Each structure stands twice: as structure tokens, then as C-alpha cells.
Amino acid sequence: MASGINLAVIPGDGIGPEVVAEGLKVLAAVLPSEVKLETATYDLGASRWHRTGETLPEAELERLKAHDAILLGAIGDPTVPSGVLERGLLLKLRFAFDHYVNLRPSRLFPNTPTPLAGRPDIDFVVVREGTEGPYVGNGGSMRTGTPAEVATEVSLNTAFGVERVVRDAFERAAARPAKKLTLVHKNNVLVHAGHLWKNTVDRVAREYPDIVVDYLHVDAATIFFVTQPERFDVIVTDNLFGDILTDLAAAITGGIGLAASGNINPTGAFPSMFEPVHGSAPDIAGTGKADPTATVLSVALLLRHLGYQAEAARIEDAVTADLAERDAATPRTTETIGDALAARVAN
Amino acid sequence: MASGINLAVIPGDGIGPEVVAEGLKVLAAVLPSEVKLETATYDLGASRWHRTGETLPEAELERLKAHDAILLGAIGDPTVPSGVLERGLLLKLRFAFDHYVNLRPSRLFPNTPTPLAGRPDIDFVVVREGTEGPYVGNGGSMRTGTPAEVATEVSLNTAFGVERVVRDAFERAAARPAKKLTLVHKNNVLVHAGHLWKNTVDRVAREYPDIVVDYLHVDAATIFFVTQPERFDVIVTDNLFGDILTDLAAAITGGIGLAASGNINPTGAFPSMFEPVHGSAPDIAGTGKADPTATVLSVALLLRHLGYQAEAARIEDAVTADLAERDAATPRTTETIGDALAARVAN
Numbered sequence: 160m161a162s163g164i165n166l167a168v169i170p171g172d173g174i175g176p177e178v179v180a181e182g183l184k185v186l187a188a189v190l191p192s193e194v195k196l197e198t199a200t201y202d203l204g205a206s207r208w209h210r211t212g213e214t215l216p217e218a219e220l221e222r223l224k225a226h227d228a229i230l231l232g233a234i235g236d237p238t239v240p241s242g243v244l245e246r247g248l249l250l251k252l253r254f255a256f257d258h259y260v261n262l263r264p265s266r267l268f269p270n271t272p273t274p275l276a277g278r279p280d281i282d283f284v285v286v287r288e289g290t291e292g293p294y295v296g297n298g299g300s301m302r303t304g305t306p307a308e309v310a311t312e313v314s315l316n317t318a319f320g321v322e323r324v325v326r327d328a329f330e331r332a333a334a335r336p337a338k339k340l341t342l343v344h345k346n347n348v349l350v351h352a353g354h355l356w357k358n359t360v361d362r363v364a365r366e367y368p369d370i371v372v373d374y375l376h377v378d379a380a381t382i383f384f385v386t387q388p389e390r391f392d393v394i395v396t397d398n399l400f401g402d403i404l405t406d407l408a409a410a411i412t413g414g415i416g417l418a419a420s421g422n423i424n425p426t427g428a429f430p431s432m433f434e435p436v437h438g439s440a441p442d443i444a445g446t447g448k449a450d451p452t453a454t455v456l457s458v459a460l461l462l463r464h465l466g467y468q469a470e471a472a473r474i475e476d477a478v479t480a481d482l483a484e485r486d487a488a489t490p491r492t493t494e495t496i497g498d499a500l501a502a503r504v505a506n
Numbered sequence: 507m508a509s510g511i512n513l514a515v516i517p518g519d520g521i522g523p524e525v526v527a528e529g530l531k532v533l534a535a536v537l538p539s540e541v542k543l544e545t546a547t548y549d550l551g552a553s554r555w556h557r558t559g560e561t562l563p564e565a566e567l568e569r570l571k572a573h574d575a576i577l578l579g580a581i582g583d584p585t586v587p588s589g590v591l592e593r594g595l596l597l598k599l600r601f602a603f604d605h606y607v608n609l610r611p612s613r614l615f616p617n618t619p620t621p622l623a624g625r626p627d628i629d630f631v632v633v634r635e636g637t638e639g640p641y642v643g644n645g646g647s648m649r650t651g652t653p654a655e656v657a658t659e660v661s662l663n664t665a666f667g668v669e670r671v672v673r674d675a676f677e678r679a680a681a682r683p684a685k686k687l688t689l690v691h692k693n694n695v696l697v698h699a700g701h702l703w704k705n706t707v708d709r710v711a712r713e714y715p716d717i718v719v720d721y722l723h724v725d726a727a728t729i730f731f732v733t734q735p736e737r738f739d740v741i742v743t744d745n746l747f748g749d750i751l752t753d754l755a756a757a758i759t760g761g762i763g764l765a766a767s768g769n770i771n772p773t774g775a776f777p778s779m780f781e782p783v784h785g786s787a788p789d790i791a792g793t794g795k796a797d798p799t800a801t802v803l804s805v806a807l808l809l810r811h812l813g814y815q816a817e818a819a820r821i822e823d824a825v826t827a828d829l830a831e832r833d834a835a836t837p838r839t840t841e842t843i844g845d846a847l848a849a850r851v852a853n
């Protein structure tokens with residue numbers, strides 16, 4: 160645990176700045192006074208791109224490296240061509256800082272609405288690979304815009320990349336009471352990548368005889384997410400399947416207003432980055448309707464990563480308590496929710 | 507409309523033969539006596555592979571071409587290495603017969619259980635591309651099984667392939683009352699394939715000014731499937747996203763026991779193939795627990811494709827009526843359900 164936290168903040172686009180403000184408020188409130196919090200805000204996202212054409216200049220990337228961690232709000236705006244900010248900023252950060260564990264816990268809190276009848280008991284965590292797979296940006300198009308166009312997307316998978324994230328997932332499963340790990344892939348169709356994943360999990364599993372290991376095709380996994388989500392404990396999966404599954408996971412556990420994530424480099428070689436799963440939601444930006452809880456829970460993941468276990472737990476307890484008292488009929492503003500959570504953790 | 511139907515039947519593995527038997531029973535019952543039904547059964551699947559090592563010999567493929575349509579039960583067995591039958595038989599058929607429209611309607615029938623609270627009004631159809639994308643089998647691995655392994659999967663997308671399925675989807679949307687088409691992709695990450703899809707939809711949309719066109723990232727689409735499925739009418743999407751979304755669609759509309767599909771070659775150059783969305787479910791094979799309704803509804807799609815609109819409607823009405831009377835507490839066998847549906851369509 161550091162004697163202080165040197166945090167990079169990337170508020171980003173849309174509701175990003177609003178939710179990040181509340182995340183920082185709660186972070187400041189929960190930290191003991193002897194822990195010094197320093198923050199540096201980075202102006203990255205749509206408005207920077209419009210102004211300068213830059214997404215993430217190398218100099219900024221260098222400066223970001225010096226921080227203990229990064230808190231990011233949301234990236235993306237309809238005025239920017241699709242992919243420019245996602246590839247040039249968000250994914251660039253995940254790749255440059257080797258965030259190979261994209262950690263996305265899902266828990267259905269009491270009193271939280273779920274679209275599922277019968278309110279199943281949901282408490283699992285998705286360990287999504289963050290630096291490989293279909294996300295590598297390897298592909299292209301030729302005869303673009305003509306009737307003879309061909310466009311490719313290449314999923315790159317390495318034993319190195321798969322094994323390290325699989326090991327991380329086994330460690331997380333070992334630390335949880337249910338001790339269950341489910342690999343999700345599509346190895347009956349994507350046979351080469353699929354077999355690499357399956358063989359890696361089978362091999363590492365021999366070192367963890369206490370952990371029950373399961374395999375599901377991604378299509379079948381979506382079925383179980385809505386019919387039997389209690390069967391999941393730790394899920395390990397590739398970058399794209401993890402993207403899809405974690406949005407669905409968010410939907411069944413109260414919506415993306417609550418879903419937190421960490422882009423983690425477990426080696427500590429680069430700062431890890433914490434962000435809500437939701438996007439920039441430009442349609443509600445500035446209205447005070449955004450729920451900052453996902454960002455606040457991302458701050459808890461950040462604290463856990465930096466070794467502040469007690470503070471992380473205080474935030475999670477505060478969220479649980481706050482959610483227990485929420486009344487869907489009387490929605491609160493972004494700021495009101497942030498204030499309430501800050502007050503709870505300060506106690 | 508042909509004066510007879512020359513049908514190829516591939517019962518396949520697991521529950522495949524059981525559900526196909528009921529599908530054929532209903533087909534025989536619904537056809538007017540002047541329509542001659544000829545069937546030829548093809549022994550393809552796990553047991554053939556175990557016996558001969560063959561998945562789909564060229565001679566069988568040639569023979570299959572002569573039929574008006576194909577009815578398939580299910581392919582896949584745990585005793586066969588993952589991918590062998592899927593790639594060597596099921597996908598080989600879809601690719602060889604250029605089944606570029608993989609049609610998967612989803613409707614929540616009255617009295618049918620859904621995991622979703624509030625029983626939303628679900629009635630949409632997914633037009634899944636069937637011959638391109640990540641399913642082409644273009645990829646490989648090197649240094650396989652070593653710590654230096656690299657495995658790739660290449661998604662191939664062509665203007666030719668995308669445009670023809672997009673046009674088919676627009677035609678289907680034009681024929682439906684809601685007149686809405688949603689493209690699902692991930693064009694903020696898979697930018698090359700994504701832009702080809704998006705640009706194609708935008709261009710074709712200009713020919714259909716009455717159709718409301720929408721775009722969703724695949725991750726966001728899974729959210730709306732469980733929170734707001736009534737927003738969908740026709741969905742057009744790539745092969746892999748379509749695979750994932752249609753299992754989720756099946757889950758929210760009563761389960762894969764009800765989900766039908768058609769692998770359609772709209773040009774008629776090759777026979778189209780109809781199959782339930784579910785797999786071979788080896789765990790319940792032989793127990794009489796399999797629900798043949800998905801196969802029966804696939805027979806309805808088959809009839810519609812061959813021009814027997816009235817007969818298709820009779821089957822769909824029979825299923826609706828049968829489902830309305832089902833009582834979850836007293837489950838019926840595969841055969842009992844088939845008998846009940848056959849009796850209803852014969853009336």
C-alpha cells in the first residue's frame with residue numbers, strides 16, 4: 160500500500176465527467192487523512208479530438224505511466240466517427256499498459272431491479288482477456304466502398320496471453336467460496352483459438368484440483384445468464400466474448416448504471432485503469448440522470464488493486480446500503496447519489 | 507409450389523432423430539393428400555464418423571443437392587472432438603449450399619414461460635448472415651501446444667456477401683407491420699468489417715424510405731434483449747453475433763425447445779436447410795424429454811420457403827394452441843407433443 164495515491168483522471172465524454180466527479184468525491188471521503196490523494200486530469204476524448212485531431216499523443220501516454228492508477232469516465236461521441244476514440248484512446252490505453260485482466264464483477268444487490276423474474280442469486284466475476292483476440296486491430300479492407308470490397312478482422316491469440324489471464328482467473332476462483340471456473344468460448348467453430356483456450360484451461364486446471372472447471376460455448380452461456388445465472392462463479396473468456404457477456408451481466412444485475420470494471424496489469428509494470436462498463440450516454444449527458452454508482456464501484460476496485468482493502472469494502476457496503484434504500488419512484492440526481500455515498504463512507 | 511416435396515432428412519445426433527421423427531409426423535399430417543412427400547434419410551453425424559471417419563463425403567453432398575429442402579435434427583456429440591462435426595458437416599452444408607440467410611424468428615407465445623419479468627411482447631426475426639464472417643474457417647495455429655503458440659481466426663466479409671443478406675433483411679422488414687430494421691455489429695472495435703456492414707445498410711436503406719433503421723453494438727443489443735425486447739422487429743447481423751443473439755433470443759422466448767431456424771439460399775440454386783436452434787442435447791437423448799416443437803416450427807419455415815403458406819400457418823397455429831394449453835407441472839414426452847401437434851394440423 161502506497162503512502163499516497165497519485166491518480167490520473169480521464170473524465171472523457173458525455174456523462175464521463177459527471178460520474179467521475181462523484182467517484183472522486185467518494186474516493187476523497189473514504190481515504191484516511193494520512194493517505195495523500197493527488198490527481199491529475201487528462202483532457203482526452205471527443206472535444207480534444209475535435210480541437211486538435213489527437214486521440215492519445217505519445218507524450219500523454221508517457222505522463223500517464225507515472226501514475227499509480229487511472230480513473231476513466233467514458234469515451235465516445237456521435238460526432239466522432241465510430242472507432243476513432245475507441246481504438247485510438249480507450250483500446251490504446253488497454254493495450255499500451257498491457258491490461259490483460261479486464262475484471263468485471265456482477266452481483267445482484269438487494270432491492271435492485273432486474274429484468275429477470277424470480278430474482279436469482281447472482282454473484283460472479285468475469286475475467287475478460289484485455290489485450291488479444293479480435294480486439295488487436297489486425298485487419299483491413301480492400302476495394303473499400305466498391306461492390307468488390309473485402310474486409311477482414313483477425314483474432315490473434317497467444318499461449319503467452321491466454322495462459323496469464325487463465326492463471327489470474329484460477330487464482331481468483333481459488334480465493335472465492337464457490338471455487339468454480341467456467342471457460343466461455345466457441346471452440347466448435349473458432350477451433351484454433353478455441354483449442355488454445357481450452358487446452359490452456361485444462362492444463363492449468365491440474366494445478367487447482369479444488370476448483371470445478373466447466374466449459375460453455377458463448378451462445379449457450381448467454382442462455383444460462385438469463386435462466387440460471389447462479390451457476391456462475393468465475394468466468395474466463397476472450398476479449399470479444401467478455402465484452403458481450405459483461406453487458407448482459409450488467410443488464411441482469413440492475414443495469415449498466417451499476418457495473419464496474421478494472422483494466423488490470425497484475426504485474427504492476429503499468430498503471431491499471433478503472434472505469435464503469437457503461438458508455439458516454441450522450442443522450443443524458445448534463446441532465447443529472449447518470450447513475451455514478453458504477454464509477455464509485457470502480458473506485459472500490461481501484462482501491463482493492465492498490466491494497467486499500469478496508470476502504471474498498473467500505474465503499475461496497477455503502478453502495479449496498481444506498482441501493483437497499485433506493486426507491487425507483489423517486490430518482491435522485493448524479494450528484495445526490497454521489498453525496499449520499501460519500502457521506503456513508505465517511506462515517 | 508412444387509406438386510410434391512422431395513425432402514432430405516438428416517436426423518443427426520443425440521435428440522436429433524427423436525425430434526425429427528415428430529417434425530416429419532406433423533409434416534405428413536399437414537400436407538394435402540395431393541402433395542406427394544418423398545423423404546430420403548442421410549446417415550450423417552457422430553455414429554457415421556465413428557464408423558467411417560467421414561463427416562460429409564462429396565458424393566453425399568452431390569445427392570443432397572437434388573432435394574427440394576433438407577430437414578436436420580442436431581449435430582454434435584461429446585465423443586467427437588469439438589469442431590469436427592460442426593465444421594465438417596453442419597457448417598460445410600451451410601457453406602456448400604450457400605445458405606446466406608440464416609433466418610431465426612423469435613416470438614414469445616402466450617402461456618410460455620420466459621425468464622423475463624413482466625412478459626414483454628416479443629416478436630422479432632434475426633437475419634443472421636450464414637456464409638461469411640468469423641465462421642469461414644480461415645485461421646490456424648503455429649507452434650501448437652507450445653508456450654509460443656499463436657492461434658488466429660480470420661473474419662472474412664465481402665460487399666457481395668453483406669449486401670445480399672442486408673437486402674434480404676430489408677425485404678423481410680418491408681413485409682412486416684413494424685417496418686424496423688436494426689443492424690447489430692461492433693463497428694467501434696471491428697472497424698473494417700463493421701464499416702462494411704454499416705455502410706451497406708445505410709446505402710440500401712435509401713431504397714427503403716419507409717423502414718426505420720437503427721444500429722446497435724452487439725454488447726448493447728444483449729442488454730436490450732432482456733430489458734426492452736419489444737424494440738426489435740428485424741435484426742440483421744453477422745454470423746457470430748447472430749449465433750450469440752439467437753440463443754439469447756431463444757432463452758427469453760421460452761427456451762431453445764421452441765426456437766426454429768432456416769438456413770436459406772434465397773436464389774434456389776441449392777436446397778435450403780431447416781433445423782431447430784438447439785443442439786443434440788446428449789444428456790437427455792432417449793429420455794423422451796426433448797421438446798420437438800422447435801423442429802415442428804422449423805418444418806413450418808420449410809413449408810413457407812417452398813410456397814406452402816397455408817400449411818405453414820396451420821402448423822404455427824397448432825403450436826400456438828398447443829402451447830396455450832401446456833401445463834409446466836405435467837410435462838409430456840417428445841412423442842406426445844408430436845402426436846398432439848399432428849392431430850391439430852390434420853383437423
Ligand SMILES: CC(C)[C@H](C(=O)O)[C@@H](O)C(=O)O
Nearest residue numbers: 235245249402436694695725
Ligand atoms: C467502448 C468499447 C471499445 C468497449 C469495448 O468494447 O471493450 C466497451 O464496450 C467496454 O466494454 O468497455
Ligand SMILES: CC(C)[C@H](C(=O)O)[C@@H](O)C(=O)O
Nearest residue numbers: 347348378582592596749783
Ligand atoms: C453447432 C454450431 C456450429 C452452430 C453455430 O454456431 O452456428 C449452432 O450453435 C447454431 O447456432 O446453429
